Amino acid sequence: MTSWQIVVLVVAVYLVANLVIGLLPASRSTDTVAGYVAGDREFGTLVMYFVTGASVFSAFAFLGGPGWAFSRGAAAFYILGYGVLGMAPYFALGPWAARLGRKHGYVTQGAMLAHRFQNRWVGFTAGIISVIAIIPYVALQMRGAGIVLEQVTDGHVPLPLGAALTYGIVLIYVWRSGVMGIGWTNVFQGVLMIGIAWAFGLYIPYKLYGGIGPMFEQIAAAQPAMLTAPGLDAAGNPWTPVAYSSAVLVSSIGLMMWPHLFMKAFAAKDDATIRRTIMLFPTFQLFLLPLFLVGFAGILYSSSPVDPDAIMPHIMLTVGLPPIVVGIFCAGALAASMSTGDALVHGAASIAVTDVYSATRGDALSQHDQRRLIRWLAVAVGVVAYALALPSGLSLVGMLLGAYGAIVQLAPPVYAAFLWRRATATGVIAGLLVGISTVGLLILRPEWKPFGLHEGLVGLAANIITLAVVSMASRPPARDHVSDWMATSRNEG
């Protein structure tokens, strides 16, 4: 057997294992929307820990993290910084949302907002923004999987085939098992990602430089600018402190607003499970350390890849590792991609049905029919994302940056729902539309960004001001409903 065939064999074993683990829990949830989307609200700590960690860290972290450390140095520290900052507010928000979900039956953020503001168009607007933001994110995950497979097999498994294979398997287990399949595969994928990151991250600096210390001393002597914040920008010039700091802020505020993450509060068994998951999250987050070490090891490496995000597979392939180890590394990269991609596909489809479709059609569909529609839409999301993933001319990373700017706009409505009684539906919708338009405008006209701030942050300011002003100008919401709603969220059980 040639080496690429051994790699393919290892990857095939990994993919079959995923399929088996993903299909096993198919019969363990009820034939309802809550069963398919929220696992009947029965997730324990083990599954929640890995779903959260593995969904947060995608192929973008596993390949892009080392890519940033390699090409932009200390700029990568922003990725390390925002994770726990973004997770911290969820210690309060998660249980609040979960209690309301148990009482009122929500499975999505949009349904929660629509009920709080007594207006289905709030859910509709939040739903549309979510679905549009999620699709390029899925495409990026597919492309990541395809690129890794193409590289490690020397082009024998081309990108379109690799992406179709891995995501074909994702769609099968999402179709059959819904969130239960995502939960248990993410445990497997999460263990693989963390284990492989630590193993390679500690081995590569040792193998190439004789240790972590000697590696950094050599980089400090050759390229000191790489080792202090804010590092470099994509073009290799010094990054600005404002851009670095606003990237940390936008990502922190936006992180838990991603619907596929936020809605996992509705899957948790109880409050303690959510809080335990957040408590343990930093242990997952620290796996960025070994990933960055591999990236830093690439700075003074004898050769470099065309695309900086390929630094990790590039080192794996050229450092003289046996093919079986390259295969295991590849499985880790695929795990990072699939564990985020599955939650995204499932989240987008769930939102499209419960928030967008139901807002226009009312609740005419039975639970069984809604569940079936979510399945078909998951396939549709997969197909659209696949079509976006193939052409190399499209800038997916650019689309993803725009997506983060869009998702962070959900923060004012979510916080207003829990913290400001006077917020109204009109205010929330106006804020969302103004926020999104501002982000869109600044993406088209980056030279209009004040002080080089992240467009998401500017949109956020416009969004908050609009929400506040329009809410004050519109009729106050029904006092009893808001009081009830707030009381339910704060009821420590």
Place this chain on the structure above:
Amino acid sequence: MKRSAVWFAAVYFATMAVAITFPGIRPFNTIQPYIFGIPFVFAWVLAWVGGSLVVFLFLYRAYHK
């Protein structure tokens, strides 16, 4: 107990947000001294992430036995 734990966590994360962005990061933005071979500012950000584990543990204990 709960109230003080929440305040402590809020102060920790607010301080962290300042300490790992500009201008708060500036005094710590150096390569030396190395901490276990890692440049100082890298170790600085890592320490804030590691510290959050302790803060979350404290917060969790305030809510659940």
